[in-house]
Amino acid sequence: MSASPEPAGIRPAGIEALHQALARVIDPEIRRPITELDMVGELSLDDAGRAHAVIKLTIIGCPAARRIEDDSRAALEGVVGAGNVELAMTVMSVEERKALTAKLQGTGTRTMPFTPDSLTRVIAVTSGKGGVGKSTLTANLAVALAARGLRVGLLDADVHGFSIPGLLGLAGVKPTRVGEMILPPVAFGVKVISIGMFLDTDSSGSGSAAVAWRGPMLHRTINQFLTDVYFGDLDVLLLDLPPGTGDVAISIGQLLPHAEVLVVTTPQPAAADVAERSGVVARQTGQSVFGVIENMAGLAQPDGTVLELFGSGGGAEVASRLGVPLLARIPLSVPLREGGDAGSPIVLSEPDDAAAAAILGVADALAGTGRGLAGRPLPLSFA
Ligand SMILES: Nc1ncnc2c1ncn2[C@@H]1O[C@H](COP(=O)(O)OP(=O)(O)OP(=O)(O)O)[C@@H](O)[C@H]1O
Numbered sequence: 001m002s003a004s005p006e007p008a009g010i011r012p013a014g015i016e017a018l019h020q021a022l023a024r025v026i027d028p029e030i031r032r033p034i035t036e037l038d039m040v041g042e043l044s045l046d047d048a049g050r051a052h053a054v055i056k057l058t059i060i061g062c063p064a065a066r067r068i069e070d071d072s073r074a075a076l077e078g079v080v081g082a083g084n085v086e087l088a089m090t091v092m093s094v095e096e097r098k099a100l101t102a103k104l105q106g107t108g109t110r111t112m113p114f115t116p117d118s119l120t121r122v123i124a125v126t127s128g129k130g131g132v133g134k135s136t137l138t139a140n141l142a143v144a145l146a147a148r149g150l151r152v153g154l155l156d157a158d159v160h161g162f163s164i165p166g167l168l169g170l171a172g173v174k175p176t177r178v179g180e181m182i183l184p185p186v187a188f189g190v191k192v193i194s195i196g197m198f199l200d201t202d203s204s205g206s207g208s209a210a211v212a213w214r215g216p217m218l219h220r221t222i223n224q225f226l227t228d229v230y231f232g233d234l235d236v237l238l239l240d241l242p243p244g245t246g247d248v249a250i251s252i253g254q255l256l257p258h259a260e261v262l263v264v265t266t267p268q269p270a271a272a273d274v275a276e277r278s279g280v281v282a283r284q285t286g287q288s289v290f291g292v293i294e295n296m297a298g299l300a301q302p303d304g305t306v307l308e309l310f311g312s313g314g315g316a317e318v319a320s321r322l323g324v325p326l327l328a329r330i331p332l333s334v335p336l337r338e339g340g341d342a343g344s345p346i347v348l349s350e351p352d353d354a355a356a357a358a359i360l361g362v363a364d365a366l367a368g369t370g371r372g373l374a375g376r377p378l379p380l381s382f383a
Pocket residue numbers: 127129130131132133134135136137158161162163242243295296297330331332333334336337338340341355
């Protein structure tokens with residue numbers, strides 16, 4: 001038997017083939033190949049042509065263990081044939097885990113990775129008042145961008161009404177911790193983190209636990225999310241902000257002054273003042289306003305008429321006052337509401353619905369105006 005790990009290039013051909021196969025197994029939480037994460041221990045091939053591999057999970061009870069085991073077995077069987085693989089699933093030692101977190105996050109004092117010169121585009125979704133559909137739109141936009149092949153993170157900073165986990169089918173899901181590193185759960189290709197995931201919530205996961213935090217604690221928590229959560233290299237980080245112009249909006253403005261802001265409003269002209277204010281405050285902290293989305297616009301009736309339940313003109317009014325484009329008018333839509341309740345974003349499940357089509361249009365507008373990558377160093381390989 002010959003054993004690995006050894007540097008590539010001096011591995012015997014048979015072992016190299018096994019290693020190459022395992023390099024295609026992606027850790028579903030960290031989203032990098034298990035070989036890059038040093039999760040592959042001894043690797044050998046016996047005289048009967050059977051492969052033996054030790055796979056080291058990051059933590060005991062790793063929620064992705066079953067998937068990693070199945071994927072590793074399938075990958076190795078692709079080389080040596082079905083039934084010819086013996087896998088031993090173990091757990092990393094404390095030192096190995098420390099080495100991994102240092103490799104992923106760097107050593108020493110960690111800093112917030114989403115600085116103005118990072119390649120990640122930061123988009124904060126805000127609204128003047130609550131209940132206008134900001135979280136529903138943010139969740140669908142994130143999924144739509146991920147479906148376009150972008151690497152997307154979503155931070156639910158709506159501390160008083162965290163609904164993102166439920167909207168993405170992650171109710172009750174808790175993030176895995178590896179040492180001090182927090183791994184965001186992944187839903188529909190989006191890495192998601194929410195304050196709701198750290199609180200005792202009811203069975204729906206919608207967050208019945210009261211959060212009555214004051215400014216400094218909120219600021220620390222958001223800073224910790226941005227620093228300790230391992231998002232890896234992202235193309236886009238979306239933030240679901242609480243409605244209004246309170247402490248969180250100001251913290252985000254200080255921590256992420258380069259964020260671009262999307263303002264969500266309803267068609268009622270009366271809502272325009274508060275919606276405009278959220279854009280103005282964002283600008284005061286140095287952020288730019290990308291555009292306005294009007295949600296809950298007219299509902300098409302079977303006879304072809306449109307029922308303007310919440311009036312009309314609010315989105316255009318806010319956009320003109322802020323001097324930015326009105327990106328979309330998202331109609332009232334029963335499937336959009338139902339998809340949210342079921343944790344199944346309609347941009348995937350019912351893309352032909354008029355509301356889904358309008359949200360997909362906003363995703364196109366965002367995807368088409370990314371930060372230029374030309375001439376900038378690209379990050380390490382990433383899945
Ligand atoms: N276009 C729409 N058509 C029908 N229902 C909608 C639409 N947009 C949102 N909703 C529904 O309106 C309700 C409020 O939406 P949501 O929770 O996304 O609002 P919000 O602005 O994030 O609220 P808050 O900030 O107070 O948490 C939800 O039940 C959602 O399903």
